[in-house]
Amino acid sequence: MTAPQRLLTSLPPRHRARLMSLAREVSFPQGARIFEERGAADRFWIVRSGSVTLDLRVRGEWPTPVSTIDPGDLLGWSWLFPPYAWDFGAEAFTPVRAWEFDGAAVRRRCDAECEFGYAMLRSVAEILAHRVQTARTRLLDLCVPHAGQPWPAAGGAVP
Template identity: 60%
Template sequence: MTAAPRILRALPRGVRDRLMELAHEVSFPQDARIFEEGGAAREFWIIRSGAVTLDLQLADRRAATVATLGPGDLLGWSWLFPPYEWDFGAEALSPVRAYAFDGDEVRALCEEDTALGVVVMRTVAEILAQRLQASRTRLLELSPPYTTA
């Protein structure tokens, strides 16, 4: 990974180092389901290499890809907000290497160090807002055309 991901760049070096002390490296093979929509959200990842698709079950029960994430992207935010359940599903589009973080540990660190907590919350909220807009646009593209009578 050449440049630090935005969530890490947003943190002062000492805070970033504290957060990275909680990280461990993981890998997922291509086509692995990383998590399922509605499942318990206990951790999150920062993708180091590879690609992950986020999907959503539509009314006709087919899964629709709403976003593709790559190196440097944050995978998962539901660990931060009750009820701590995934809003989307995630699947490895290619082999993936990532830093994994335990959500309980990071939330505890954020409560202990409120300055860190504010930066993490603001950064995740910015990412969430961007993804929400992109997902909304993608879902509109996938929706059947509507006609007015």
């Protein structure tokens, strides 16, 4: 598997400068909830320092960690696609410093500047593809103890 793509390093310099002109610096203390699953996704971040845990609520229980976002990583992509609602929750695992971007402002710039928009969409798509591949690998690792066993019939339980 290839190394994860980083939004700022994958954008050509002129597009990186256009994106960064929309950035503002923010910080979150350890344990701060950055956003909640199904909440309004109106912004995104690029983590500068610290780490963020992505989580899901399983059957309404406490959030279950599913992934970690580290320095250089994109935090949040739901701002890009309707209905603009978070698919996960996010919490600062350590103190976090990040660049924050207004999702609507970036979408407007993408619409107005086709080359910039294409570069952004391509970069975000590469990041998402890498994350899907990573999640797929993790899921397959969970199934390894069952390798060689037949899949259960529809509605059946995994042995």
